[in-house]
Amino acid sequence: MTPSAGPGDRSPRTFVDANRVWVDSRLRHAVGTRAEGPELARLGARGEVCVEIGTGRRGLGARVAVEQLGARRVTAVDLHPASVDSARRSLGDLAARPGVEVDVLVADATALPLPDACADLLLSFHALHHVEDWRAALAEAARVVRPQGRLALTEMTSRVVDAPWLRAVSRHPEHRFSGDELLAAVAEAGFDVRPGRTRRRAGDRLVQAVAVRTGA
Numbered sequence: 043m044t045p046s047a048g049p050g051d052r053s054p055r056t057f058v059d060a061n062r063v064w065v066d067s068r069l070r071h072a073v074g075t076r077a078e079g080p081e082l083a084r085l086g087a088r089g090e091v092c093v094e095i096g097t098g099r100r101g102l103g104a105r106v107a108v109e110q111l112g113a114r115r116v117t118a119v120d121l122h123p124a125s126v127d128s129a130r131r132s133l134g135d136l137a138a139r140p141g142v143e144v145d146v147l148v149a150d151a152t153a154l155p156l157p158d159a160c161a162d163l164l165l166s167f168h169a170l171h172h173v174e175d176w177r178a179a180l181a182e183a184a185r186v187v188r189p190q191g192r193l194a195l196t197e198m199t200s201r202v203v204d205a206p207w208l209r210a211v212s213r214h215p216e217h218r219f220s221g222d223e224l225l226a227a228v229a230e231a232g233f234d235v236r237p238g239r240t241r242r243r244a245g246d247r248l249v250q251a252v253a254v255r256t257g258a
């Protein structure tokens with residue numbers, strides 16, 4: 043088996059391709075659509091105009107946005123062109139629905155090719171912990187989400203990402219966030235984080251949150 047590394051990826055190589063085994067799998071997609079998506083809906087994620095960062099090969103968040111969160115127009119981005127091509131194919135059925143528009147673009151979550159305050163909802167399913175400067179991605183989320191719009195996150199914390207067993211099979215930037223650090227940074231970026239809109243599971247290894255963009 044050859045070591046795996048994505049384009050432009052400077053993190054250490056691994057000898058198991060976790061993307062193939064888990065991230066791109068049908069099971070992962072089912073967890074996202076059947077457990078994580080409904081939980082974000084329960085926490086208050088909703089919006090007609092939605093942006094998703096780190097959509098992955100199956101376009102998971104874009105599908106959740108349309109099928110569960112009321113989105114009619116979705117811009118889903120990913121850093122990797124191969125994932126974007128694949129997500130476009132996976133989301134073909136959604137894009138063909140009347141009244142639904144889905145664009146999938148190659149873009150960096152820290153520099154979205156979108157105007158200020160254009161989105162009702164920004165979604166991230168396990169994307170932030172892959173972004174080297176994840177605080178810059180939160181600042182970018184605050185720029186594109188309109189006042190009173192929402193940021194909906196599902197994330198693994200450093201308790202998972204920095205665990206030696208995961209580092210042995212998957213590539214991530216160094217020094218990821220705890221649940222508290224993530225939620226504090228969401229608030230610092232300009233979102234209102236309320237306890238009733240967050241959920242932590244598995245000993246704070248998994249965090250879900252829906253935060254509201256401050257401002258009138």
Ligand SMILES: C[S@@+](CC[C@H](N)C(=O)[O-])C[C@H]1O[C@@H](n2cnc3c(N)ncnc32)[C@H](O)[C@@H]1O
Nearest residue numbers: 096097098120121122150151167168169172173
């Ligand atoms: C763990 S995968 C999650 C995929 C999918 N959202 C899911 O939950 O199954 C992280 C995704 O984020 C993308 N990604 C990493 N850094 C990014 C960045 N700076 N901007 C946009 N996407 C990024 C990766 O290419 C990958 O598709």
